[in-house]
Amino acid sequence: MSNRTAGYRGLTTHRLFWPVVVLVGMLAANTVYRPGFLSVQMRDGHLYGSLIDILRLSAPLILVALGMTLVIATGGIDLSVGSLCAISGAIACLHISQQPDQNSLGAVLTALALGLGVALVLGAWNGVLVAVIGIQPIIATLILMVAGRGLAQLITEGQILTINSDPYKAIGVGHLLTLPLAIFLALAAALLVAAVTRRTALGLIIESVGGNAQASRLAGIRSARITFLVYVISAACAAVAGFMMTANVSSADGNAAGLWVELDAILAVVIGGTSLAGGRFSLGGTILGALLIQTLTTTVYAMNISPQTSLLFKAVVVIAVCLIQAPGFRARFTRRRAPAAGPTSVTEQPKEQVPA
Amino acid sequence: MKRMRTHPPSRKVIAVLAAALLATGVAACGNSDTGGSSGADDGTITLGFSQVGAESGWRTANTTSIKEAATEAGIDLKFDDAQQKQENQIKAIRNFVQQKVDVIAFSPVVESGWDTVLKEARDAKIPVILTDRSVDSADKSLYKTFLGSDFVKEGRLAGEWLVEQKKAATGPVTIVELQGTTGSAPANDRKKGFAEAIAANPNLKIVASQSGDFTRAGGKQVMEQFLKANPKIDVLFAHNDDMGLGALEAITAAGKVPGKDITIITVDAVKDGMQALADGKFNFIAECSPLLGPQLMDLVEKVHNGEEVPARIETQETTFTQEQAKEALPNRKY
CATH class of the missing domain: 3.40.50.2300 (Response regulator)
Structure with a gap:
């Protein structure tokens, strides 16, 4: 009996338990509203359904949020990712639109290399500002967040650039093994980041820089180099996300592509249990957070919640997720319900805060 | 002078504009009343126009239409791009007032917060025309008319x-x-x-x-x-x-x-x-339609001559079916 209670408590206190509950709850609510919500059919040789849409549309957010996770783990923040999405997408689309044959694979690969290259340079710019010059991350990346969108519009000359390139389009809407290609790209990026950070010491080093950059430096870690690196990684993730966003609609819109995605990414990271103060991160949590945010958006459309109330609806769900995740809030809640359990929940609190 | 004005290429207009802007910069510091557009006294109408920005193809076409129509009508256009910021637009309107342009026109970035600067224009007896977007001022005497889509x-x-x-x-x-x-x-x-x-x-x-x-x-x-x-x-x-x-x-x-x-x-x-x-x-x-340039220039002339204009004027617009689109597409500017 006590074993079972302990097991249950272990499950509910896992930091991703509540986000999963909310995600499942939303899918259940959708299914109640429209029983066919979860159904997935074969159409034109690939799977088709709302669940597949959620996977495909959350891919760019997962990518951006992965980069953001590493930046936040060092105690920083990268506000420029939305603008970087717009810039990389705009450069790629501009290059393709100038080709005589837009379907040429070589041209598309060159376009991707160009977009990624520029994004890496801009990521390095962020990195230098933060790690070398020592500007506060929120200010350093704010520069590119504002100026970058102007740059993207300069590239597209203020127009929406429409392209007609099947290989490029595939990044956004193509399929592999009946599933959207975009989700495989996001998954590949996630596995790569996980391998590099969790199979080597890099993840631990990033966390130590986030925990205390000064102490890490004294312990022999080149913290400035690590800080520089995470901004470059974040920019690379944003670039690929930008390709997906523009490929999804076969057009580059300097004004709208990736608009506010930095805020969604930060939210995904936080829902995933990564501390904004830095010092620890959870890649799985971030992916879950991104899926949750996209499911929320899709739910609004699928349940036809009126646009005037949809923002409120989203806010309520996000607040609920954040509150029930907060150990302080949960402790208060359990204490009120079962006063006898008070001391135990208090003693349990510190346990939760030990990084897993 | 006037005949020459109808001819010159737009490059010359830009040169005049740049010179005028430079002059204002100096005039603003020196508080000189003789600076600015003394050229306005030769009978040519000077129009100060503040655009929202260049956020879309629609807006670019709107700008092009206004510039082309001004050249065609022989109106001296002082064009300002506010880059989506209200403070830029207020600054531009103040500059226009100091330069003593004949008419001010602008597409407001946002609806509210225009009363003070519009009063300054009214005190300087410069008529104001709103294009494309409106303002929420209760005092309708702050602007002459609003030209835009319904x-x-x-x-x-x-x-x-x-x-x-x-x-x-x-x-x-x-x-x-x-x-x-x-x-x-x-x-x-x-x-x-x-x-x-x-x-x-x-x-x-x-x-x-x-x-x-x-x-x-x-x-x-x-x-x-x-x-x-x-x-x-x-x-x-x-x-x-x-x-x-x-x-x-x-x-x-x-x-x-x-x-x-x-x-x-x-x-x-x-x-x-x-x-x-x-x-x-x-x-x-x-x-x-963003192509409200010719209508705007027409209004500028009327307002400058002191003619009465309706408080709300709709842009000339049409609808397209598939056949009409095929015909219209080759000449489409935006």
Whole structure:
């Protein structure tokens, strides 16, 4: 009996338990509203359904949020990712639109290399500002967040650039093994980041820089180099996300592509249990957070919640997720319900805060 | 002098403009009244125009139209790009007042906060014309007139065309709507106009209506869910071309033929939208024209001569069917 209670408590206190509950709850609510919500059919040789849409549309957010996770783990923040999405997408689309044959694979690969290259340079710019010059991350990346969108519009000359390139389009809407290609790209990026950070010491080093950059430096870690690196990684993730966003609609819109995605990414990271103060991160949590945010958006459309109330609806769900995740809030809640359990929940609190 | 003015290429106009701007910069510091556009006294009308920015192809076409029309009408145009910022626009209007231009025109970035600077213009006895967007000032004497599109009418024209098309329909016709950015005037007004028009036929029913934020990505994402939630959609009404273009991809991916299985009506008539209409993917577009330059210059002359003008003037706009789009497309500027 006590074993079972302990097991249950272990499950509910896992930091991703509540986000999963909310995600499942939303899918259940959708299914109640429209029983066919979860159904997935074969159409034109690939799977088709709302669940597949959620996977495909959350891919760019997962990518951006992965980069953001590493930046936040060092105690920083990268506000420029939305603008970087717009810039990389705009450069790629501009290059393709100038080709005589837009379907040429070589041209598309060159376009991707160009977009990624520029994004890496801009990521390095962020990195230098933060790690070398020592500007506060929120200010350093704010520069590119504002100026970058102007740059993207300069590239597209203020127009929406429409392209007609099947290989490029595939990044956004193509399929592999009946599933959207975009989700495989996001998954590949996630596995790569996980391998590099969790199979080597890099993840631990990033966390130590986030925990205390000064102490890490004294312990022999080149913290400035690590800080520089995470901004470059974040920019690379944003670039690929930008390709997906523009490929999804076969057009580059300097004004709208990736608009506010930095805020969604930060939210995904936080829902995933990564501390904004830095010092620890959870890649799985971030992916879950991104899926949750996209499911929320899709739910609004699928349940036809009126646009005037949809923002409120989203806010309520996000607040609920954040509150029930907060150990302080949960402790208060359990204490009120079962006063006898008070001391135990208090003693349990510190346990939760030990990084897993 | 005047005859020369009608000839010179736009480069010369820009040179004059640049010189005038430089002069103002100096004049502003020296508080000199003789600086600025002394050239305005030769009978040429000087127009100070402050544009919102260059956020879309629509806006670029709007700017081009105003510049071309000014050259054609022999009006000396001082053009300012506010880059989406109200403070830039207020600064530009103050500069125009100091330069003693004859008429000020601008497209307000936002609706509120204009009273002070507009009063300064009124005190300097410079008439103001609003273009494309309005301001919410209670004091209507702050500006002479507002030249712009009637968004309600655009929605109504779209709705009326649909009522005409479906008048033979005996069963229910299901409509889905892609709204613009929630709370924006074009979204509110187009929705209202469309709803009013289709009320004429009780068979026409809007089953779902969501915001696609005026973007292609938004239109596509919302349409994907509409298609899954409603097995039978007859008509799509999108508040702009871009959302309609995004929805096209969702419709194709769902194995339906846009323009045939689903009738698509949009607003704007930008080039990509007109192309889709000419290709038979859209069925009808109600125009929201940015080409208000000639009308604006006409108004500037009238206001300058002290003639009475109506407080609200609509941009000359039309609608396009697939055949009309094929004809109009080669000459489309934006």
